[in-house]
Amino acid sequence: MNTLEFSISNNTVTHLGRNLYSTTPPALAELIANSYDAYATNVNILLSSTSISIIDNGKGLDFDEFRNKYAIIGSAKQKESPFNGLQERNPMGKKGIGKLAAFSLGNTYTVYSKTVTSDKWISFTLNYTDMINGDKCSVDVEEVDLPEEFSKYNAYKSGFIVKITNVRRNITANTKKNILVQLSRRFYINQVKDNFSLTIDNKKVNLDSNLYYDKIEYLIYFGYSSEEDLKKQFSNSKIIEPYTKDDNIKNYFKDKKIKGWIGTTIKPKDLKTEYGASFANIILLANGKIADEDILKTKSTARIANNYIVGEIFADELISNLEDPITSSRQGLDDSIIEVEELITNIDKIRTHVIERWDDIRQNNAVDNLPERIKNNISYKEWLNTLNSDQKRINNKLLNLLSSRLDDEVPIDNQVVDSMITSIAGVINNIETEDLISSFEKEENNNIQIKLLLKLMANIAKTEDLNHANLIKKRLAAITKLEQLMQETDSKEKIFEEHLSDNPWLINPYWNIDRNNPTETDYLKNQEFFKLDKGNDEFKRNFLDISIRVAEEKYPIIIELKKNTADGYAKVNFNMINEQITNYRQAMIQNIPELKSVKETEIKVIFILSENTGMSGTNQKIEFTERELQMLEISNIEILKYNKILSEAKKMYREHLRYQQGAKLYPLLHNEENK
Structure with a gap:
């Protein structure tokens, strides 16, 4: 039996362990990163209501390595030599504090470790209370057989197991699913090339794609020599194009060996998990692991497009060469560093360009973003065909604003949507009237003035017809409501x-x-x-x-x-x-x-x-x-029946409706022509 002594101040344990991570996924990611750096090829996370275990088949540590590496908190992380014939891996961790992430997950954790030169596993247990009660903490290290729950891993020639108990957060079935989704985004590892596999309760986690990849509609990339891989990865995207607006920004990413992409999804909900988390941000990864969860958090904007934007930036070399790029919160890069500030500025400029292109694309395809029942409505198609190019442009711009509301998670009543569509028709007609008046006032040629006047009079008549049409629509809705009340036997x-x-x-x-x-x-x-x-x-x-x-x-x-x-x-x-x-x-x-x-x-x-x-x-x-x-x-008492009210109202407005259909003043939705 040997004694392992940790030399550490209590504030460090609390700050770097207990308070550093507010949720489970980032804390788990730190422990997985340690396994990756130890050249593990298999990492399995086991979750229960009372414990969390992380098991890997990496190099493991012997007692001397525990004493000279593991027990010294905060020293620069030593680079490991390749193991078992694997190619060299750039380390994900730098400070050697990832081990304390276990205290964010639970109050106690037990370590089991084995190297290729030993026949036995060695083990010790750390308790959070003991670690903060003084400047030093001593624990007994002993050779052990793995407990029954880990017996299947006895076959490992080497490995490392951390079992965390007295967990601080409930682990439910939904928690497990959320952890799987979140961990997928916290890493970007070519699992085949790197010979690395991560599983949660024996279910494999995909670390080279995310759930929103097949929802990306438009994507701009930079730093890639070819877009072939992106086309395979984002096979559902309608537009994939390189960033070309500013050569200085293009050259910056090329010179710094930084690559990445920023894309937009069809709807904001495409970037939300079923557990409430949102991926509507741009992350930065370094050496396969997330280094900043929202690289543009200091460059927030109020643009609607932000709800549709997601991106991934890969900056291995830049981050590896920085002295201490991570902030004390471990949640992002330190933007007080000049190189980091420059990186953020250039990414923000590309995002601005993406938003501009997104606006253009959405506007040009505004009709396609409408609900199927509207864009396939014969009356609506006929009305669109009556518009000139300027009117279509204005219509698309107004529809684009409407589309963002339709994309919200809160559903909008169909009648409200229909009312918005017909209101847009009224706006377009009024704009045309204003343009005609302006042209008439500026024109001096009498013949042209007469032509403008005749056109203006026709347009004013059309506006009056449209106002009348809107009144008829409201009355048709009132007739429909009365019919519904009559049919409902429980109407008060x-x-x-x-x-x-x-x-x-x-x-x-x-x-x-x-x-x-x-x-x-x-x-x-x-x-x-x-x-x-x-x-x-x-x-x-x-x-x-x-x-x-x-x-x-x-x-x-x-x-x-x-x-x-x-x-x-x-x-x-x-x-x-x-x-x-x-x-x-x-x-x-x-x-x-x-x-x-x-x-x-x-x-x-x-x-x-x-x-x-x-x-x-x-x-x-x-x-x-x-x-x-x-x-x-x-x-002088008149008896009036509801069905007579209904039939008379329908009869009265039927002719009005037929006229409007022929004139195509506005799109008739909800099959109003059948009423």
Whole structure:
């Protein structure tokens, strides 16, 4: 048995071990990097709810190497000689502090190590509490047989095992999947060429591609001698092109032997994992391992394109030649170093160029980015064909803004999207009108002025038609909504009331009330309250569903409605209607001064009932005799059924719609032509 003594200050252990890594993947990456530097060809990570184990078949360490290398924290990492006939590897680590990453994962870890010159594994255990309680920490090192859980690795001629216990973060099934995805991005190793394999719970991790590679739509590269490998790697990309804008930047990357690419995905969600992590940034790798998780973090912009951008930069030689390029947080490069600052500046310029090209490409293909139901809509295609080149350019620019909203994870209602599309049509037409007015004012030739005037008049007429078309669209939507309410058996009476009060023209086409700007002769009220004095100190409360004043009627009109399903309170008869309307009229006469001398029957009433209403003997749920209907008519009470409202509204706007279809004023979406 031998004693291994660690000489280290407690602040170093806490800073470089416990607090250095906020999540599991970067801490694991440090331990994997140590295995790679030790010329391991196989690294397996085993995850459970209580422990994390990292097993490799690298060179391992004997006791003297533990004492002279491992136990000295913070000394420059010594380069290992190639092992087992492998080619020389550039070391991923530089400071020899990666081992402390284990304390970010758990409170205790046990090491098992074996070299080719020893027959036994040696082992010791480190505890975080012991490491921070003084300037020195001694542990016993002994020869051991591997425990049963690692028995399959007894066949290794050499190797290194770290088992971390008392883990600090829960390891769930989703955690394991996320670790696999995150580790894939933290390395870039040609696993075949380097003879290196990484597995998590015996599942291989791909270290030379990432999940977003097949989602890259447009890519700009630099520092590559050929794009053939990129074409294979990004086989789904529509555009792959070299950076050519600035020769100085091109030569910078060539001279520094730095290569990389920056690309854009189709949608922002293509850069997000199912566990919430986002890869919408540009990483920098050195010697196969991530050196900066977001190289342009100090160059943030508010451009929409940033949500679509991803990139990978490879700067092995530059980073290897820097004295101490990594910041104290180990999460990125130290941008106070002149060489690092220069690198960041040049990458930022390429990103700016990518954003400019992305804007152009998206704008030119704006229609292709629309939902299938719109871009394949016959009416929309016909409308596009009516546009001239300038109008198409403006249309694409506006659609590009809309596309970014459609790409959001929060879905937008189809009707909202359709409204935006038709609004864009209105904007384009208004712009054309403004251009014509400007040209008319500048032109001095009378003949040309007349031609411009005629064109302007036609354009103004078109604008008026478009405004009318938008009104028709809104009314068609209101008709559709009423139809839906009628079909839904659980629709509440209050919902019918709100919909009809918002669209009184459904009841009478001449009623077009603006409740935001009421006048003395034109206003509408919901649930208007009147108290009816029945004498003998007896009062009855009355709530009118809708009351409306219009220029065509001398007195307010009462609208009482029931839901379309003829059951419960909605199933009425003649006596119930007569009693309810009598109370309403008397209450209004008592409370409205101008009605004091008015006969009850002078106040018009519209009673809206279920479509399941008819004459006696027609087997309807609500039935009236011919005599009852005559009495209601004499009493100035009109019975109106929902299905009649619907059919009359459709009939009224059908001709308007046919005209708009022929004129192609705006694209008709949602099969409006069938309504």
